[in-house]
Amino acid sequence: MDKLVLLPGPVMVHEDVLLRSAKQVMNHRSEEFEEILSECIELAKYLFQTDGNVAVITGSGTAGMEAAIYSLVEPDEPVVSVVNGKFGARFADIAERRGADVHRVEFEWGEAADPKAVDEALSETGASVVTVVQSETSTTVLNPVKEIADVCKDHDAYLVVDAVSSLGGVEFRMDEWGVDVCVTGSQKVLGCPPGLALVAVSDEALERMKEVEAGSYYLDLVKYFEYLEEDPMQTPYTPAVNAFYALHEALKKLKEEGLESRWERYKRLQEVVREGIRAMGLDLFVEDDSIASPTVTGVVYPEGVDDREFRGRILRDKYDVVVAGGQDHLAGKIFRIGHMGDVKLRDMITAVTCVGMGMLELGVDVDVGAAVERMAEVVAGS
Numbered sequence: 195m196d197k198l199v200l201l202p203g204p205v206m207v208h209e210d211v212l213l214r215s216a217k218q219v220m221n222h223r224s225e226e227f228e229e230i231l232s233e234c235i236e237l238a239k240y241l242f243q244t245d246g247n248v249a250v251i252t253g254s255g256t257a258g259m260e261a262a263i264y265s266l267v268e269p270d271e272p273v274v275s276v277v278n279g280k281f282g283a284r285f286a287d288i289a290e291r292r293g294a295d296v297h298r299v300e301f302e303w304g305e306a307a308d309p310k311a312v313d314e315a316l317s318e319t320g321a322s323v324v325t326v327v328q329s330e331t332s333t334t335v336l337n338p339v340k341e342i343a344d345v346c347k348d349h350d351a352y353l354v355v356d357a358v359s360s361l362g363g364v365e366f367r368m369d370e371w372g373v374d375v376c377v378t379g380s381q382k383v384l385g386c387p388p389g390l391a392l393v394a395v396s397d398e399a400l401e402r403m404k405e406v407e408a409g410s411y412y413l414d415l416v417k418y419f420e421y422l423e424e425d426p427m428q429t430p431y432t433p434a435v436n437a438f439y440a441l442h443e444a445l446k447k448l449k450e451e452g453l454e455s456r457w458e459r460y461k462r463l464q465e466v467v468r469e470g471i472r473a474m475g476l477d478l479f480v481e482d483d484s485i486a487s488p489t490v491t492g493v494v495y496p497e498g499v500d501d502r503e504f505r506g507r508i509l510r511d512k513y514d515v516v517v518a519g520g521q522d523h524l525a526g527k528i529f530r531i532g533h534m535g536d537v538k539l540r541d542m543i544t545a546v547t548c549v550g551m552g553m554l555e556l557g558v559d560v561d562v563g564a565a566v567e568r569m570a571e572v573v574a575g576s
């Protein structure tokens with residue numbers, strides 16, 4: 195078991211983070227745990243770039259999405275959901291399950307959301323809640339959250355953002371942009387094992403949540419915020435204590451590196467992968483650099499290459515490199531290289547080179563040498 199895991203989550207976890215989570219459990223209703231929890235919340239505010247409210251839920255990213263919707267949205271109310279991939283559709287499905295009257299603003303998979311269409315949908319529906327995914331992991335597209343937030347402001351609508359696969363790896367400024375609710379997960383950019391969802395809520399959105407009767411017992415965000423006011427500060431239900439240790443360590447690492455430095459570092463990792471793939475002669479699923487996610491890159495399979503054979507027998511079994519396949523109708527058509535978590539330039543260079551060697555083995559005419567040369571240029575800063 196010595197694989198290079200380059201999935202868009204879960205990701206490689208730094209040894210310090212892993213070892214921290216191996217410590218003995220503690221009473222989660224103690225001053226000792228309060229110290230960890232309160233520092234996690236403070237560091238998470240930095241991560242979200244907010245002075246507002248942050249809750250940490252034991253559960254995966256989807257739990258965070260569901261908590262956001264079931265705490266903010268009332269049954270029957272109109273909701274506008276931007277759908278240009280699997281996770282945008284998941285937000286819409288959750289809102290529908292909540293009983294909302296969901297209006298989907300759809301785009302082709304591989305295209306970015308157009309804020310104008312959100313504007314029109316808000317005018318048409320009078321909805322007061324909009325959902326959007328920042329990095330649509332299924333298509334590797336980065337949606338323009340800031341511009342969509344501007345539109346929401348014009349309509350006095352709350353904006354709920356899924357930044358599960360992007361937060362910490364790409365610019366996101368909750369307060370400055372006017373985002374109301376934002377969700378992320380521990381097992382992506384933060385580089386922790388899976389298990390925690392972080393949800394940030396603006397003061398205005400929290401006021402609304404207090405008026406809404408939450409549709410979920412476990413995922414009632416108001417309760418999480420009430421328990422943060424307890425002495426000692428705590429979570430309503432038994433948290434995954436060891437996952438909090440890991441989160442604490444990972445957030446400290448992020449603060450040490452600095453958000454902006456991490457955003458820059460991720461851009462560089464992305465550029466190495468994209469330029470290497472292009473130089474060898476393969477097609478990127480999202481050709482336009484300006485809408486490509488800095489945390490994951492999709493590559494189009496050349497005609498005749500079998501996904502299982504390539505990702506399984508060759509990349510995983512021969513080269514110990516684990517990448518993701520396509521989702522839903524993109525299964526077998528693309529594969530995705532994650533560049534988030536505890537990854538370095540070395541890992542990107544390894545991945546691209548192994549992709550090239552795997553393609554050669556399958557008879558695809560790629561130029562691995564050109565990819566290496568181009569990656570060297572990118573690393574050298576040209």
Ligand SMILES: Cc1ncc(COP(=O)(O)O)c(C=O)c1O
Binds near residue numbers: 255256329
């Ligand atoms: C953008 C996005 N949203 C939501 C999720 C769901 O997260 P989880 O699998 O942690 O529930 C994922 C997972 O890949 C994701 O990439």
